Amino acid sequence: MNDFDLNRFSRNNSFLVRIGTAILYSVMVAVALNFFWHPGHIYSSGITGFAQIVNTVTSRYLPFTIPTEATYFALNVPLFILAWNKIGHEFTGYTVFAVAMSTIMMRYIQPTHISLDPILCAIFGAAVNGLGTGIALKSGISTGGLDILGIVVRKKTGMNYGKFNILVNLVIVLIAGFLFDWSRALYTALNIFINGRMIDSVYTQHHKLQVMIVTEHPEAIIEGIQEKMHRGITIFHDVEGAYGHTEKTVLITIIDTYDLYDIRTTVQKCDPFAFMSVTEVQKIYGRFREQEVV
Structure with missing residues (x-):
């Protein structure tokens, strides 16, 4: 598992x-x-x-x-x-x-x-x-x-x-x-x-991940991420897929490791054909909202 x-x-x-x-x-x-x-x-x-x-x-x-x-x-x-x-x-x-x-x-x-x-x-x-x-x-x-x-x-x-x-x-x-x-x-x-x-x-919750999402349905994904995790998102409009030459949008955000389940299920629900890559982040400068402990 x-x-x-x-x-x-x-x-x-x-x-x-x-x-x-x-x-x-x-x-x-x-x-x-x-x-x-x-x-x-x-x-x-x-x-x-x-x-x-x-x-x-x-x-x-x-x-x-x-x-x-x-x-x-x-x-x-x-x-x-x-x-x-x-x-x-x-x-x-x-x-x-x-x-x-x-x-x-x-x-x-x-x-x-x-x-x-x-x-x-x-x-x-x-x-x-x-x-x-x-x-x-x-x-x-x-x-x-x-x-x-x-x-x-x-x-x-x-x-x-x-x-x-x-x-x-x-x-x-x-x-x-x-x-x-x-x-x-x-x-x-x-x-x-x-x-x-x-x-x-x-205990890897304090580890930060950068998530890049390439999608044709950015609005639904953005709404889902911000509703569940309240994460800031950077949007790159008007990018083109090399295979189908279709117009896409690239979303980039930083999350806690514990957020990975939520963001993956959100992306799969909103756009099953979206491409998502996840990389570890060494340092973050600027504002970043920690996951609340309950």
Whole structure:
């Protein structure tokens, strides 16, 4: 199944996809945490990493231990408020569900016995968590924590979420070095880097595409695109097809990757014989309206 088919299924089954994705993510983060990070003394990125730090500090220096999952949920509460005000109510509702499920899974999905090399713990933990986070973001939900801050920063600055994640989490690398040793800090840095790259490889909504459409029915296509996506369109009139020497119009627009399903179905509906090409865009200068997160 390609990205077009996945987007079509996601749009037609939005609620079920998001609930299922939230549950899938909660299982994956629990596996990453309990099967790899805890046994390997590796810290995660973001709120999960800070929750692990609280767990380590309290178990070492205080007469009581605060569970990682409890801190994880508590630290997310103020970010729920930020998401509610800055991103969207529906988005926040799915985020609360994802975080609550993750808290439960972290508590109850536990290995009976596992012993791995710390570098393997870093690699596999990052791969599992990064894949789960990327799938969640691609489905239109957040996993809480720095996901929320990353989306807000991306909307304001255009910075890729994975890069933002790596920059913010450098402090966790330093803490890992002080609490354990600097080899563990290196493994934590490797974990954070792989996690960020995995997220960016899966979550491609921030990737921009240039779409060129050659059509004999430009008015219908323009109306359909602007109704669904509110995208600006550049129009080239009076172009000629070399094969049939018929008069055509060329439309050029920039979209998010997530818009590709809508624009393709619109073009197919308005002009089944239209020619459409899609290319990746490296940089955009000027005004570009980001897709709203719901």
